[in-house]
Amino acid sequence: xxxxxxxxxxxxxxxxxxxxxxxxxxxxxxxxxxxxxxxxxxxxxxxxxxxxxxxxxxxxxxxxxxxxxxxxxxxxxxxxxxxxxxxxxxxxxxxxxxxxxxxxxxxxxxxxxxxxxxxxxxxxxxxxxxxxxxxxxxxxxxxxxxxxxxxxxxxxxxxxx
Numbered sequence: 001x002x003x004x005x006x007x008x009x010x011x012x013x014x015x016x017x018x019x020x021x022x023x024x025x026x027x028x029x030x031x032x033x034x035x036x037x038x039x040x041x042x043x044x045x046x047x048x049x050x051x052x053x054x055x056x057x058x059x060x061x062x063x064x065x066x067x068x069x070x071x072x073x074x075x076x077x078x079x080x081x082x083x084x085x086x087x088x089x090x091x092x093x094x095x096x097x098x099x100x101x102x103x104x105x106x107x108x109x110x111x112x113x114x115x116x117x118x119x120x121x122x123x124x125x126x127x128x129x130x131x132x133x134x135x136x137x138x139x140x141x142x143x144x145x146x147x148x149x150x151x152x153x154x155x156x157x158x159x160x161x
Contacts, residue, residue, distance in 0.1 A: 013115060016119055017042060018051075018111065019038070019039060022057055023058065025058075025060050027060055027061060040072075046079075048081065049080070051083045052086060053084070053086070054114075055085060055089070070101070085114075086108040086109070087109070
């Protein structure tokens, strides 16, 4: 049985994880599930606190894929992480505008802008990008860290602590 290639690449630049989709269509359920599972594993990784999702190659997305982005954003916020979406094609940008996802997600014009906004000091110094996985297979998704971690303690707002 041949492994099914997954249409994304995961990169690491300093403390920023970059999830770049490599497919033009993100609408079939198998692809959406693979992408959602991989993003879920990244969110569960305690070292992933800053995530850039690069949609530059995506030209169409189904509602289930849009839902995955909302879930990832919520789960990252729950662990006090940050998510930025970047490089939207005009058709995808219009879908985000119509569905009001442009209000729920932080969207940047380019990957460089996303990286700079998440790590201003690192962006000024450059930083090395390391490819974690060029093309993962369904079996290799299991090797991504899945360790659960409690979010750091934060005092309630307005208590002066």
